[in-house]
Amino acid sequence: MKNVNQYIDTLPVEIQKIAQEIRRIIKNEAPDCIESISYGMPAYKTFGKPLVYFAVYKNHIGLYATPSGHEQFSNELSKYKQGKGSVQFPLHSPIPFDLIQKIVAFRVKENNDKFKK
Template sequence: MRGSGFPTPRTAQEYIAQQPPEFRATLEQLRSIILATAPRATESISYQLPCYKYLYMLVGIGTNKKYCSFYTMNPGLVKSLKEELKDIKVSGSTLHFTPDELLPVELIKKIILTRIAQNELLAQSRKK
């Protein structure tokens, strides 16, 4: 949601600092959940958003005018969790949360752990 006047962020901290104050706590919480759940993931900026990579792209976070977004980077995974996501705003493979909304921490952890397993399986299949 960066407006003009901000340089392209180089780190997740810079990205979060550039967002409106009401979005920062949710972004920090998402970042903390990702780093705690995927300690071997590397954090970088990709497509001007904080992204996390473990073997391959894992997940990402960002904002738009109304929401903080959690990018699962896997539409099939989102479809398979349709029932668990029924109370969450979803578009494609992205979950959206308003800044005042409580995050479904266990569900976010489940998604991250599933993405880790998917990336490990993909890495194994490419070694053969």
């Protein structure tokens, strides 16, 4: 997998729309981010530092916004299965795009505050 377009193109059509929307949200919130494939999934960096990753699995979408991104939204994320720095949004339920947008915006501000010279 060379790039995010290829990654998304391999997904079932109905899931491609979800992945495209997550990608759009990330690029909207972080227009200067660098997009790549890392750990086999779409990865986004600002200032050369990880911002967020996402991945599509058989039954869910995984969002990886580092532990801080998940701690900040622990109440909103409490109904979803989580790991340290990850959350799973089941594909059989509506994807909370507004929450994803808030998490990404938080991570953008966090990276800006930490790494912007």
